[in-house]
Amino acid sequence: MTLIQVQNVDFGYSANRQILSDINLDIAPGDTVGLVGESGSGKTTLLRLLLGLARPDRGSITFDGQTLDTGNRAFMRQFRRQAQIVFQDPYSSLDPRQTIFSIIAEPLRSLKIDGDHRQMVADALEAVGLDRDAATRYSHQFSGGQRQRIAIARAIVARPRFLLADEAVSALDLTTRTRIVDLLARLSAEMTLLFVSHDIGVVAALCRRIVIIEKGRIVEHGETAEILKNPQHPYTQRLLASVPRLTVNEISS
Numbered sequence: 275m276t277l278i279q280v281q282n283v284d285f286g287y288s289a290n291r292q293i294l295s296d297i298n299l300d301i302a303p304g305d306t307v308g309l310v311g312e313s314g315s316g317k318t319t320l321l322r323l324l325l326g327l328a329r330p331d332r333g334s335i336t337f338d339g340q341t342l343d344t345g346n347r348a349f350m351r352q353f354r355r356q357a358q359i360v361f362q363d364p365y366s367s368l369d370p371r372q373t374i375f376s377i378i379a380e381p382l383r384s385l386k387i388d389g390d391h392r393q394m395v396a397d398a399l400e401a402v403g404l405d406r407d408a409a410t411r412y413s414h415q416f417s418g419g420q421r422q423r424i425a426i427a428r429a430i431v432a433r434p435r436f437l438l439a440d441e442a443v444s445a446l447d448l449t450t451r452t453r454i455v456d457l458l459a460r461l462s463a464e465m466t467l468l469f470v471s472h473d474i475g476v477v478a479a480l481c482r483r484i485v486i487i488e489k490g491r492i493v494e495h496g497e498t499a500e501i502l503k504n505p506q507h508p509y510t511q512r513l514l515a516s517v518p519r520l521t522v523n524e525i526s527s
């Protein structure tokens with residue numbers, strides 16, 4: 275069974291420069307997949323396509339068996355409820371003029387989800403390990419790690435099936451990063467997670483499967499343990515060589 279299927283996708287922002295080439299990717303419901311590649315390899319671009327923010331030049335993307343058709347408004351409304359994203363920068367992604375309640379409830383408002391928004395926001399705060407009183411405060415009153423928890427609460431408040439995280443822990447210090455990775459690991463028990471990072475060490479700690487992208491092409495993919503033990507592609511070998519040995523030993527043990 276597949277939740278997201280990407281078949282033979284090419285994409286370029288302009289006609290004379292292709293950014294993604296022949297991308298094929300299957301993500302099963304409940305899976306935790308890490309997309310790893312260096313800066314500029316096309317990770318964010320692929321996320322944009324998976325969110326329906328851009329359209330492939332060739333090939334197709336399906337979600338739960340239905341083509342991700344950006345022109346189909348009824349489908350996109352349903353889809354937006356089911357797929358949410360957490361961005362890298364917890365400072366710029368939260369509006370400083372809005373209360374935390376208003377920030378977290380935003381998807382409930384924009385997706386016109388009925389119900390008790392106060393309770394839903396309180397549940398989301400609890401799920402990310404923040405006190406429900408946080409709802410009345412403003413983002414500048416929180417640390418970087420707490421802000422990222424708030425961004426994650428906003429992403430999960432509508433109970434999506436598919437959570438995308440784009441370099442969601444890269445801006446955080448090491449201890450905070452570990453805590454947020456632990457939180458995402460807990461949440462991934464209830465949803466499908468696509469975690470994007472240039473850091474294969476962080477991805478390996480969180481994801482069951484790894485997809486390696488180089489210059490817009492998937493060069494290797496497989497089970498995390500297999501890739502760590504026996505990387506086939508020279509690019510994967512280079513990425514692994516750049517992770518401090520201790521970390522690789524820890525995450526593969």
Ligand SMILES: Nc1ncnc2c1ncn2[C@@H]1O[C@H](COP(=O)(O)OP(=O)(O)OP(=O)(O)O)[C@@H](O)[C@H]1O
Pocket residue numbers: 287293311312313314315316317318319320472
């Ligand atoms: N809006 C855009 N218009 C034109 N080119 C773009 C646009 N966004 C990204 N690119 C180009 O597409 C290529 C892939 O960028 P992308 O942001 O997808 O890479 P990435 O792997 O996510 O990198 P990073 O880790 O630095 O975020 C880069 O060469 C980039 O310059």
